[in-house]
Amino acid sequence: MLDIASQKPPKGRWSTPPFDPRFPNQNQTRNCYQNFLDYHRCVKNMDRRGQSTQPCEYFFRVFHSLCPMSWVQRWTEQIRAGTFAGKI
Template identity: 85%
Template sequence: MLDTESQKSPKGRWPTPPFDPRFPNQNQTRNCYQNFLDYHRCVKKMNRHGKSTQPCEYYLRVFQSLCPRSWVQRWTEQIQDGTFAGKI
């Protein structure tokens, strides 16, 4: 699991996401999508176990900084409609 303390930035600052060796290329589309999925999987798991979703905020911050808002909005609507193609 991620060390959330080392990933935190000073209060109020939202830096660029750290390097992820799974996505070494300039095109960060897959990184955006994977972090979106990871966030929703994390929230689902934490809610199922009755725990705080605070550790999932890392994924939220990363996908919010990498993904265009229109993609996130469309994916969220698809999740609500039950038509999202990803496995959450």
């Protein structure tokens, strides 16, 4: 009999993000965008508090799994330029 631990990927390694009930549809564009925003909000809040940003790694891994890199690069450039439409 297989135990559950042997079925899980090694810690820190997973190919796709887990199911998020907020985004049940096949199109994961909103999920990508929301996790990008959540990551940057998390980093901003943790930096403001003077704490480690390690808990934000989850959002980073999810949006890097879901989002095309061209989107991430464009959004990052927009954040640096101060023209990003999302509220961080």
